[in-house]
Amino acid sequence: MSVVRTSVRCMGEVSSAIEAIKSQLAVLGEMCDELSHRELVYLLSELTAAVWSVPALEHRILNRLTAETEPSALGESSWKKVLATALRISTKDAGARLERAANLGPRRAMTGQVLAPLWEATAAAQAAGLIGGEHVEIIAKFHKDLPSWVDVGTREVADTQLAQLAAGVGPAELDAAAGQLLMMIDQDGPEPSDKEQARRRGLTLGPQRRDGTCGVRGTLTAEARAVVEAVLAKLAAPGMSLPEAETAGPDLRTQAQRNHDALVAMGQMALMSGDLGKHNGLPVTVIVSTTLQDLEKGAGLAVTGGGTRLPIPTLIRMAARAHHYLYIYDKHTSESLYLGRTKRLASAAQRIVLHARDRGCTRPGCTVCGYNAQVHHAVTDWKNDGHTNIDDLTFACGPDNRLIEKTGWTTRKNAKGDTEWLPPPALDTGQRRVNNYHHPERYLLPEDDQGP
Numbered sequence: 001m002s003v004v005r006t007s008v009r010c011m012g013e014v015s016s017a018i019e020a021i022k023s024q025l026a027v028l029g030e031m032c033d034e035l036s037h038r039e040l041v042y043l044l045s046e047l048t049a050a051v052w053s054v055p056a057l058e059h060r061i062l063n064r065l066t067a068e069t070e071p072s073a074l075g076e077s078s079w080k081k082v083l084a085t086a087l088r089i090s091t092k093d094a095g096a097r098l099e100r101a102a103n104l105g106p107r108r109a110m111t112g113q114v115l116a117p118l119w120e121a122t123a124a125a126q127a128a129g130l131i132g133g134e135h136v137e138i139i140a141k142f143h144k145d146l147p148s149w150v151d152v153g154t155r156e157v158a159d160t161q162l163a164q165l166a167a168g169v170g171p172a173e174l175d176a177a178a179g180q181l182l183m184m185i186d187q188d189g190p191e192p193s194d195k196e197q198a199r200r201r202g203l204t205l206g207p208q209r210r211d212g213t214c215g216v217r218g219t220l221t222a223e224a225r226a227v228v229e230a231v232l233a234k235l236a237a238p239g240m241s242l243p244e245a246e247t248a249g250p251d252l253r254t255q256a257q258r259n260h261d262a263l264v265a266m267g268q269m270a271l272m273s274g275d276l277g278k279h280n281g282l283p284v285t286v287i288v289s290t291t292l293q294d295l296e297k298g299a300g301l302a303v304t305g306g307g308t309r310l311p312i313p314t315l316i317r318m319a320a321r322a323h324h325y326l327y328i329y330d331k332h333t334s335e336s337l338y339l340g341r342t343k344r345l346a347s348a349a350q351r352i353v354l355h356a357r358d359r360g361c362t363r364p365g366c367t368v369c370g371y372n373a374q375v376h377h378a379v380t381d382w383k384n385d386g387h388t389n390i391d392d393l394t395f396a397c398g399p400d401n402r403l404i405e406k407t408g409w410t411t412r413k414n415a416k417g418d419t420e421w422l423p424p425p426a427l428d429t430g431q432r433r434v435n436n437y438h439h440p441e442r443y444l445l446p447e448d449d450q451g452p
Contacts, residue, residue: 050129053128055126055133056104056123059106062105063102074427075407075423075426079098085431088429103118105117105123121156122136139159146158146186158181161181194221201224203220204218208307232262238258241262279371287355290315303359307370350375350388354375358370358394358395359395360373360437360438361373362435363421364435365431368400370395374395374401375395376393376396376400378393379411394411407424408423409423414434419434420434421435
């Protein structure tokens with residue numbers, strides 16, 4: 001009972017402290033109209049220093065949480081997801097916060113002894129409000145780029161130098177100094193290694209822009225470059241892999257455009273070969289959903305299982321070249337497939353319906369597309385006599401699907417047929433229950449015009 005009283009008292013003190021901060025901010029806001037320009041600049045400087053010091057408290061909070069408990073005890077499978085759910089931030093932001101806390105927050109030895117932060121000088125400068133987020137990012141990059149052979153003493157001296165410099169200069173000057181310091185410590189630069197190449201490899205597709213295009217960024221290993229350049233030598237040569245609209249006349253494409261068209265040709269060959277097998281119960285191919293109305297008009301947009309929006313003319317052109325799954329539904333009505341208790345696993349037809357209806361994982365905040373999602377019994381789990389009816393099913397990514405088994409998360413269908421995810425009490429901060437990430441039009445269109 002005393003523990004409960006202590007917890008309630010502490011929560012009350014925390015709430016009072018936070019309210020005091022908000023109250024003081026309100027006072028400063030009221031003062032703004034009375035201050036001179038010089039005083040406003042001073043206020044802005046002091047306010048910036050205060051804001052810069054806040055992450056130091058966050059680091060202490062996160063390091064204590066991660067040291068004393070497990071994410072599963074709070075109802076999540078990872079610390080990234082604990083923060084993403086409780087704070088309504090992205091898992092990318094959550095990961096960055098956890099990484100900064102590990103480097104800049106107080107640590108504890110196995111014996112419980114409190115240890116200084118890994119980057120002690122930088123942590124002290126941040127806690128004092130002398131450096132901001134941009135300074136910290138530059139110093140973090142410096143530490144990341146340091147070769148593994150650099151001893152602890154040299155690292156500490158370098159961190160002290162950069163922290164002291166950052167307290168008096170802007171990010172551009174600090175970045176230049178950090179680069180110079182890195183060159184002085186590692187004058188020969190990194191040696192080529194397969195392990196380092198493997199660590200840096202990656203390829204990322206950017207978000208789709210309004211015109212349908214997207215950016216691409218990445219780093220290829222030497223092996224990947226050798227393979228790609230051999231393929232491009234053939235498929236990206238002048239006159240090869242020409243789009244249908246450019247087959248007449250001379251090939252006026254740039255090398256970059258030919259490389260792009262060669263990539264499309266490579267993908268088409270792989271899809272049509274039949275050698276890619278199956279993924280989540282369906283042959284690997286392009287899965288597309290669209291409305292009957294848009295298809296009849298030859299205008300509008302279709303959506304792939306990966307979330308890509310395709311103009312209808314592009315869809316028709318693609319369908320003429322390869323065998324893709326196309327799910328067509330009426331804009332205002334939809335038919336359901338029912339299997340009852342005849343089988344546990346969803347059929348291929350039901351998966352296609354889920355691609356059209358859910359488009360991806362239905363847990364709020366999750367961006368996993370339909371291609372990488374699993375089928376989840378949203379109303380009643382199979383082991384609890386749930387039915388494999390299409391209206392009872394939903395898409396969930398692997399980690400979120402397993403989340404139901406291990407934590408206090410639950411799912412249900414609301415009156416509109418949408419899947420709602422209910423968090424355990426410790427993580428319930430009033431966040432949304434339905435994920436509309438895969439259906440951005442729902443934020444903009446009247447309900448009657450949204451379709452399934």
